[in-house]
Amino acid sequence: MLDRVGGEVARATSIVRYAPGSRFSAHTHDLGEEFLVLDGLFMDGHGDYPAGTYVRNPPGSSHAPYTEEGCTIFVKLRQFDLEDQTPVRIDTRRSPFVPGAVPGLSVRPLHEFRGESVALVRWEPGTEFHPHMHMGGEEIFVLEGTFSDEHGDYPAGTWIRSPHASEHQPFSREGCLIYVKVGHLRPGV
Ligand SMILES: [Fe+2]
Numbered sequence: 001m002l003d004r005v006g007g008e009v010a011r012a013t014s015i016v017r018y019a020p021g022s023r024f025s026a027h028t029h030d031l032g033e034e035f036l037v038l039d040g041l042f043m044d045g046h047g048d049y050p051a052g053t054y055v056r057n058p059p060g061s062s063h064a065p066y067t068e069e070g071c072t073i074f075v076k077l078r079q080f081d082l083e084d085q086t087p088v089r090i091d092t093r094r095s096p097f098v099p100g101a102v103p104g105l106s107v108r109p110l111h112e113f114r115g116e117s118v119a120l121v122r123w124e125p126g127t128e129f130h131p132h133m134h135m136g137g138e139e140i141f142v143l144e145g146t147f148s149d150e151h152g153d154y155p156a157g158t159w160i161r162s163p164h165a166s167e168h169q170p171f172s173r174e175g176c177l178i179y180v181k182v183g184h185l186r187p188g189v
């Protein structure tokens, strides 16, 4: 469990591990479900999603997940704008990255809706970004390598949530691959 707002039915961000051969009961996503497959093979009858697959199941969608070989997913529940009805399935390991804002940075955009945006960002070793402020916050999950800023070093598996109007100047000495979501932590949301 990484982040949880609410009781039994919560707005939650978690890492979920499915043992080989496990099944989850059929369910409907009232407020949407977003996940990134970290390892193994996630299946749900609509498709088979290997490690690196990014999926968005919009509000009102339903499925019955299972896995034969086991899998681990980074998942965000009940965090959709109700009008964000676009299903997304992207195999990020087979899709091109485009040049980012500074040399050494490349970006694989995943989704955008009303100021919220999600992407995978690859940092070549020695890349330095400029200082910036997060209007609407920033959330990062480090997938490979080590991501750093003036507050610390964050190896693979680190989750970072930086609130609205926080600031930093990130860099990566050894290089890294990160999941980044920005614009979704506005005051009052
Ligand atoms: Fe689900």
Ligand SMILES: [Fe+2]
Binding pocket: 132, 134, 138, 168, 170
């Ligand atoms: Fe940032």
